[in-house]
Amino acid sequence: MIRCHLARLMGERKMRISDVMRETGLSRxxxxxxxxxxxxxxxxxxxxxxxxxxxxxxxxxxxxxxx
Structure with a gap:
C-alpha cells in the first residue's frame, strides 16, 4: 500500500488545501x-x-x- 504524507507536510507548514492549490496550480x-x-x-x-x-x-x- 502507498501512503501519502501530504497532510503531515501541510500541517508542519500550517498550509491549507487552498494554499497548496494556489502555489501549485493543482485542482482542489x-x-x-x-x-x-x-x-x-x-x-x-x-x-x-x-x-x-x-x-x-x-x-x-x-x-x-x-x-
Whole structure:
C-alpha cells in the first residue's frame, strides 16, 4: 500500500488545501484526494509540483508500506 504524507507536510507548514492549490496550480480535487489518501492514481506532474512546493524528495511525500 502507498501512503501519502501530504497532510503531515501541510500541517508542519500550517498550509491549507487552498494554499497548496494556489502555489501549485493543482485542482482542489487532486489535492483533496492526496490529502485524504483516497487517490487511486496520481499524475507525475502533480507529484513533481508538490515536491517542489515542499522542497522535498518524492520519498518524503509517498511511502510504500506493507499491509
Amino acid at each position: 480535487t487532486t489535492v483533496t484526494l492526496l490529502y485524504k489518501e483516497t487517490a487511486l492514481k496520481v499524475d507525475l506532474e502533480a507529484l513533481d509540483k508538490l515536491c517542489e512546493l515542499f522542497n522535498c524528495p518524492l520519498s518524503d511525500l509517498l511511502e510504500q508500506v506493507s499491509n
